[in-house]
Amino acid sequence: MNSLVFRLTLPILFGYLPLGMAFGVLFTTQLDYAWWAAPLMGVVIYAGAGQILAVSLLAANAGLLEVFIAMFVLNARHLFYGLSLLGQFRGAGWRKLYLIFGLTDETYSLLTSRPRSQDTTHELDVDFRITAFNQVYWVIGCVLGALLGRNVAFDSTGIEFALVALFIVLTIEQLKALGDAFPVWAGAAAAGIAMLLLPPAHQLIGAIAIVTAVLLLQYRNLRANHQAEGNNHV
Amino acid sequence: MSETTYLVAFIAVAATATFATRIIPFLFFERHTEHPLVKHLGRYLPAAVMALLATVYLQRSGDWTATAPGLDAILAGVLVVIIHLWRRNALLSIAAGTGAYMLIRQTGVLNTGLFG
Numbered sequence: 001m002n003s004l005v006f007r008l009t010l011p012i013l014f015g016y017l018p019l020g021m022a023f024g025v026l027f028t029t030q031l032d033y034a035w036w037a038a039p040l041m042g043v044v045i046y047a048g049a050g051q052i053l054a055v056s057l058l059a060a061n062a063g064l065l066e067v068f069i070a071m072f073v074l075n076a077r078h079l080f081y082g083l084s085l086l087g088q089f090r091g092a093g094w095r096k097l098y099l100i101f102g103l104t105d106e107t108y109s110l111l112t113s114r115p116r117s118q119d120t121t122h123e124l125d126v127d128f129r130i131t132a133f134n135q136v137y138w139v140i141g142c143v144l145g146a147l148l149g150r151n152v153a154f155d156s157t158g159i160e161f162a163l164v165a166l167f168i169v170l171t172i173e174q175l176k177a178l179g180d181a182f183p184v185w186a187g188a189a190a191a192g193i194a195m196l197l198l199p200p201a202h203q204l205i206g207a208i209a210i211v212t213a214v215l216l217l218q219y220r221n222l223r224a225n226h227q228a229e230g231n232n233h234v
Numbered sequence: 235m236s237e238t239t240y241l242v243a244f245i246a247v248a249a250t251a252t253f254a255t256r257i258i259p260f261l262f263f264e265r266h267t268e269h270p271l272v273k274h275l276g277r278y279l280p281a282a283v284m285a286l287l288a289t290v291y292l293q294r295s296g297d298w299t300a301t302a303p304g305l306d307a308i309l310a311g312v313l314v315v316i317i318h319l320w321r322r323n324a325l326l327s328i329a330a331g332t333g334a335y336m337l338i339r340q341t342g343v344l345n346t347g348l349f350g
Contacts, residue, residue, distance in 0.1 A: 165314045169328060
C-alpha cells in the first residue's frame with residue numbers, strides 16, 4: 001500500500017520539498033532563531049502559506065492576538081474543506097484527528113479527487129497515509145531549507161513558483177474529474193475581483209467569500225429549477 | 235518575555251489558529267453531511283478553490299512593473315497548462331513551469347533579452 005501512496009503523493013513531494021525549503025531558507029536568513037524552529041513549525045502548524053506569513057510576523061515581533069487573527073484568516077479557506085469531507089472521514093476512529101490536522105490545500109485536493117473503492121476502512125487508511133506522507137515531505141523540506149539557508153549561498157530565486165504550478169495542475173485535475181468548468185471560472189473570477197478590490201492580505205479570504213456566495217446562488221437556482229420542473233410534472 | 239518564550243508562544247498560537255480552521259466544520263456541522271447544500275459545496279468548492287488559489291498566486295509571482303507586465307508568470311503558467319494537457323504528468327508540468335520561471339527571473343531575459 002505504501003508504494004501506491006507514494007505514487008499518489010509524488011506530485012505533492014515535488015511541490016512540498018521546494019516550498020518547504022523556500023520556507024526554511026526564508027526562516028534562517030531572515031530571523032535569528034535556532035534553525036530547528038523551522039521544521040518544528042512544519043510539525044505543529046503545517047501550513048505552507050501560513051508558515052511563510054509567520055516568518056514576517058516573527059520578524060515584526062507581532063503580538064500574539066494579531067498572530068492568531070492573521071493565521072486564522074489566512075487559513076480560513078480550510079473551514080470549507082472540512083465541509084466536503086464530513087462524510088468521508090466518518091468512521092476514521094483514532095485517525096480522524098490527524099486527518100483533520102493535516103488537511104492542507106494539497107492533501108485536500110488529493111483526498112477529494114482520487115478514485116475510491118467501497119472498502120471504507122481501507123480507503124480511510126490510505127487517506128491517513130497520504131496525509132502522513134505529505135507532512136513528512138513538508139518537514140523534510142523545512143529541515144533542508146533551514147540548513148541550506150544557514151550554510152550555503154545559492155540562487156533559488158523563483159523556486160516558489162512550484163506552488164503556483166502545483167495549483168494550476170490541481171485545477172486542471174479537478175476540472176477533468178468534475179467535467180464542469182463553471183466552478184473554475186467562478187473561482188478565477190472571484191480571485192480577480194478580490195485582487196482588484198482588496199489589499200493582498202485579505203485577497204484569499206475575500207475571494208473565498210465571493211465564490212462561496214456564487215455557489216450558494218447557484219445552489220438556490222438549481223433548487224428553484226428543480227422545483228419548477230417538479231411542478232410541471234404534477 | 236524572553237526570545238525563546240515568545241517563539242514557543244508564537245508557534246503554539248499559530249498552530250492553534252490553523253488547527254481551529256480545520257476542525258471547526260467537524261465540530262459544528264457533523265450532523266448535516268447529507269444536506270443537499272453541504273453536498274453541493276462539497277462537489278463544486280474544491281475546483282473553485284483550486285482555480286482561485288492558482289489565480290491569486292499566479293498574479294503574485296508576476297513582475298507587474300516589467301516592460302511586459304506579468305509576462306514572466308503568465309509564460310510559465312501557460313507552459314504548465316500546455317505540458318499538463320499534453321502529457322498529464324504532474325511532476326513534469328511543475329518542473330517545467332518552475333524551471334522556466336527561475337530561468338526568466340534569474341537571467342532577466344524578458345527585460346533585456348528581447349529589447350536590450
